[in-house]
Amino acid sequence: MNFESFDLDRRILDGIRLAGYVSPTPIQTRAIPPLLAGRDVLGLAQTGTGKTAAFVLPILQKLLAHETSLNRGAQVLVLAPTRELALQIHENFTELGAKTRIKSVAVFGGVSQTPQVRGLDRAQVIVACPGRLLDLMNQGLADLSQVNTLVLDEADRMLDMGFAPDIRRIISRLPSQRQTMLFSATMPQAIRSLTREYLHNPEEIKAGASAPVAAISHAFYPVPAHLKAGLLEELLRVTDHQSLLIFTRTKHRAKSLARKLESRGWASTFLQGNMSQNRRQESMTGFRTGKYKIMVATDIASRGIDCDLISHVINFDLPDTAESYTHRIGRTGRAERSGKALSLVTSEDADQVRVIERALGQAVERIQLDGFDYSKAGNPGPRQKKPARTAPRRSGRTGKGIFMDRP
Numbered sequence: 300m301n302f303e304s305f306d307l308d309r310r311i312l313d314g315i316r317l318a319g320y321v322s323p324t325p326i327q328t329r330a331i332p333p334l335l336a337g338r339d340v341l342g343l344a345q346t347g348t349g350k351t352a353a354f355v356l357p358i359l360q361k362l363l364a365h366e367t368s369l370n371r372g373a374q375v376l377v378l379a380p381t382r383e384l385a386l387q388i389h390e391n392f393t394e395l396g397a398k399t400r401i402k403s404v405a406v407f408g409g410v411s412q413t414p415q416v417r418g419l420d421r422a423q424v425i426v427a428c429p430g431r432l433l434d435l436m437n438q439g440l441a442d443l444s445q446v447n448t449l450v451l452d453e454a455d456r457m458l459d460m461g462f463a464p465d466i467r468r469i470i471s472r473l474p475s476q477r478q479t480m481l482f483s484a485t486m487p488q489a490i491r492s493l494t495r496e497y498l499h500n501p502e503e504i505k506a507g508a509s510a511p512v513a514a515i516s517h518a519f520y521p522v523p524a525h526l527k528a529g530l531l532e533e534l535l536r537v538t539d540h541q542s543l544l545i546f547t548r549t550k551h552r553a554k555s556l557a558r559k560l561e562s563r564g565w566a567s568t569f570l571q572g573n574m575s576q577n578r579r580q581e582s583m584t585g586f587r588t589g590k591y592k593i594m595v596a597t598d599i600a601s602r603g604i605d606c607d608l609i610s611h612v613i614n615f616d617l618p619d620t621a622e623s624y625t626h627r628i629g630r631t632g633r634a635e636r637s638g639k640a641l642s643l644v645t646s647e648d649a650d651q652v653r654v655i656e657r658a659l660g661q662a663v664e665r666i667q668l669d670g671f672d673y674s675k676a677g678n679p680g681p682r683q684k685k686p687a688r689t690a691p692r693r694s695g696r697t698g699k700g701i702f703m704d705r706p
């Protein structure tokens with residue numbers, strides 16, 4: 300199978316070549332034909348499968364099929380949960396449509412709205428986070444009256460983040476005659492309802508099901524909680540990595556871990572929810588270009604991290620759910636390249652370990668790292684209480700203790 304067989308406009312094929320894609324990924328093979336035929340599509344696909352291009356390519360084709368209407372204003376709306384993902388989708392449109400006149404604009408909060416409003420005047424494609432878009436619509440600055448194609452990307456995450464009311468308000472103001480596609484890594488009941496409400500007889504496509512891409516290998520590193528930081532450093536020393544993404548449970552831990560690693564000579568940065576847009580951009584660009592080999596992130600901030608070089612994902616803290624584990628490790632092995640998922644697990648993680656192994660359908664290898672001194676584990680000192688995940692934030696941060704050097 301190659302891209303030529305989709306009968307795409309020559310300029311789109313040129314864009315594909317420029318992007319360096321040789322053959323379509325499975326979700327592209329399955330989603331592009333029905334989308335080109337104008338069908339609604341429900342895609343169960345995690346990031347890393349090539350799902351973005353799976354909708355970008357047919358949308359470009361549809362726009363070019365009515366090229367004389369390109370000056371009519373925005374015809375395509377893509378809703379995405381985070382600024383990073385919105386920017387990544389916008390860049391995909393720009394890259395694959397480089398040889399066309401089609402323009403896209405990324406719309407998200409936390410930055411001045413002026414350049415975005417200017418972009419809205421010229422763009423055929425709006426890629427937006429729901430909150431800022433609704434804000435602009437309410438100010439009369441975003442005209443969606445010509446939208447005939449709607450994409451809800453990472454719909455499960457948008458619902459998790461509480462965007463459902465905003466999404467409904469936005470859709471209620473779109474023309475009802477349109478092609479709609481919804482992509483989600485998981486298919487909870489709320490997504491099923493959304494699908495029934497907004498998609499018309501959709502073609503259902505699964506890529507990678509809800510299990511992580513096959514190219515990824517998994518390993519658990521059992522360790523007492525107070526030795527996690529030491530074991531992590533040893534892992535960094537012994538693994539032959541390109542770019543490496545580390546996950547922590549809290550924003551504070553992400554920041555302090557990145558700073559700690561930086562002070563130990565590892566070029567590291569972090570990404571977490573309450574950073575300025577400029578700071579996020581600096582982190583992401585630095586990570587993508589290799590200035591930082593290590594990125595430490597929280598789950599929410601990690602959505603949309605698109606870096607082809609990630610060779611390893613390390614769960615410094617194990618996530619709460621199997622879905623979250625799948626999302627995290629979807630950041631490595633992108634577009635079916637191989638990747639490694641390493642997780643530090645403590646005795647308190649036993650429940651999550653079981654849930655993850657059940658979801659993977661396999662037992663994950665437990666590894667004791669040669670050369671690491673686990674003997675300090677013999678004197679763990681007073682047991683650290685794990686911060687309750689749902690507990691309200693207190694000013695005396697409980698996460699502080701992660702680098703306590705114990706004897």
Ligand code: AMP
Binds near residue numbers: 351352605606607633
């Ligand atoms: P996504 O799942 O959309 O986040 O895409 C994951 C990564 O795969 C991105 O870096 C894309 O640029 C890349 N990609 C998408 N489609 C292809 C393809 N057919 N061949 C090679 N790389 C691809």
